[in-house]
Amino acid sequence: MEEKLNSFFQPQRQSKTGIVLLFLYNIGMVIKNMWVFIILFFVKEEKIGSWIIIPAIIAALLILIVSAVLQYYHFKYYIDAENEEFVIHEGIINKSVTKIKIENIQEVNISQPFIHRFFNICKLDIDTPGSSEKEVKISALSKQNAVDLKKYLLAESKIEKTTEQFDEISPEENSKERRSIKISTGSILKYGITANYIQSFFALVSLVIYGFSELNNLLKKAEFETQLDYETLESHFLAYSIPVLLGIVLIVVILGILINTIRTFIKYYNFKITENNKSFSFEFGLFNTKNSIVTKSKVQVITETQNWIQKKMKISFMKFLQIGKNEEEKNVSAVPGVNNIEKVKLISAIWNEDPVFTNVLKPNFRLIIVNSFQWIVLPLILFFLIKRDLLISYWFLVIMYCVLVELLILISFRNLRLFYNERFIRLKSGIWDINHKTFEVEKLQTVKISQYFWQKKTNLGSITFYTSAGNFKIVTLDFLKLKKLLNYCIYKIEISKNK
Amino acid sequence: MEQNFQNPQIFDLEIPDFSDLKLEAVSPKYLKVILLNLALFSIFLIGAVSVAFYFFYFNLTSLQIWAIIIGVFILIIFLFLNSIIGFKLRKYAIREKDIVYQHGWFKRTLIIVPFKRIQHIKVEQGWFSKMLNLKSVTVYTAGINGGDISINGLPEDIAEGINNLIRKSISEEKTENGGEA
Secondary structure, X not given: OHHHHHHHHOOEOXXXXXXXXXXXXXXXXXXXXXXXXXXXXXXXXXXXXXXXXXXXXXXXXXXXXHHHHHHXXXXXXXXXXXXXXXXXXXXXXXXXXXXXXXXXXXXXXXXXXXXXXXXXEEEEEEEOOOOOXXXXXXXXXXXXXHHHHHHHHHHHOOHHHHHHHOOOOOHHHHHHOOEEEEEOHHHHHHHHHHOOXXXXXXXXXXXXXXXXXXXXXXXXXXXXXXXXXXXXXXXXXHHHHHHHHHHHHHHHHHHHHHHHHHHHHHHHOOEEEEEOOOEEXXXXXXXXXXXXXXXXXXXXXXXXXXXXXXXXXXXXXXXXEEOOOOXXXXXXXXXXXEOHHHHHHHXXXXXXXXXXXXXXXXXOOHHHHHHHHHHHHHHHHHHHHHOHHXXXXXXXXXXXXXXXXHHHHHHHXXXXXEEEOOOEEEEEEOOOOEEEEEEEHHHOOXXXXXXXXXXXXXXXXXEEEEEEOEEEEEEEEEHHXXXXXXXXXXXXXXXXXXX | OOOOOOOHHXXXXXXXXXXXXXXXXXXXOXXXXXXXXXXXXXXXXXXXXXXXXXXXXXXXXXXXHHXXXXXXHHHHHHHHHHHHHHHOOOEEEEOOOEEEEEEOOOEEEEEEEEHHHEEEEEEEOOHHHHHOOEEEEEEEEOOXXXXXXXXXXXXXXXXXXXXXXXXXXXXXXXXXXXXXX
């Protein structure tokens, strides 16, 4: 093993099969860029004789092969031990050298896209803080090499820590190593069926609204006998089509769920979580096996998403937010379809405990008033100023909108909660998908509280928690308690030890 | 590590409270800078609205025109009022381990950044501030969107003093703990 690891200090090339891969990749690129010409060629085949086309294709293939070989020979990577950097040389004409400080490497992802599987080689992506930075990847490595390199790149930054921890590791803990959790296919299917309902729901609502307004028109028209032929025709057509419309709604919803389920299934099939001493590694995917690592000490926020149906099925969706990554970013490590036992296992592996909260802050009922004003009264006033007649003629839609929005406001108000205890803070929010975002007080960056001047009398205010994986804000809470919480958070940050 | 260790009483213990602090005001000269900026902004806003009216003269009802004009004026008056009244509330304090900054009248905000979490500091000076011998200090944390404090309108010597203090405190922290993870 040592021998193998040490070889990374010499400039290395990719796996030999990489040439084939580069060649295929180049062909793919050419086709992608020239598809217009290719289609043109097939459409107007008579204009150009095949005696020109075949040599051209052969020449192009030759050029691609040569360039693939050259690319292969010019691509070198190695670890610069002196500067503790990982270096990549690449390019045939435009040469480029990429250097990354090993201590800055955050995550190393090994994946096996579809084509890679045929050659049994892997792709390796290196992730550094700052999402805008140039992507670093080695596209063809043998599995063994990739795993070794990954170990090496991630081990380097933790050498000091592991030496400290050696005495702590008891036999018991050694046995804990390599413990793994497998998310069953059933759970993933369950998750696929129940997730992203919100989109399906809105599609349904808009269609229902459409249906109602049509129905309304129909009834109106039915009252007046004096009508143009065209309109009666239309109304007849609509009368027949209402069952059809409902059928379409049903089909759309079912189709949406089906597509979503299949997508989730392909993406997360065979989800395996392996727990190591300091990290988790996730492996998943039906066609493309993806692999990502969550370093326990770098986890800033754990979010859990669960809707009503998922609650009944006892599954949820978890995300682990690490330093420098926003929740919206795609490479945030997520686990779909975890049940409660697995959830507790994962959480307690990271924090040594499953947070239990005794203190709860609920938003004041005034939040409902403010939200109603913002989402109902204000838009209506603006609409009234701009297009008065439209508002009056579509009064039915307006009322529908008001009722629906008020309902959503009430539900979201009911779900908004701030939990806290000695070590953790948890924010609960959402309308359909309920989010629980939990983070450690010690790992906060800063805390901000604010209060509008009219809130002074009612003693209300808002608080924002800044973590290095995003901000979390909650409004209209007891300001006195928020002040205490702010004091406490700052105190906790200041007495925390840098690990 | 005790499982589910609970001890909520701590929230009421003797934890340093920021409300005991005597916050310090920024230099009164900075109001001039704010007012100048606001005046420029107002002129720009009025100009933009009038140009829009001139070029895109839609068939607006008088109600709509008045709504726009009143809206613009209320906005400008509000901005001036907010910054003049709010200026008295622009206050900061430096504690041994953190920096406290409060600002805003309409929405009063208070943020505390522990020195431990400061990634870097920036001291800046604009052209008008230079004439008034004022500087601004900005401290940056590793928070993703924001979580930074920018204190404008500090007298030059105080700004440099804060800068040195924080730098010293950070480097002490680093040597004590052997570098931040």
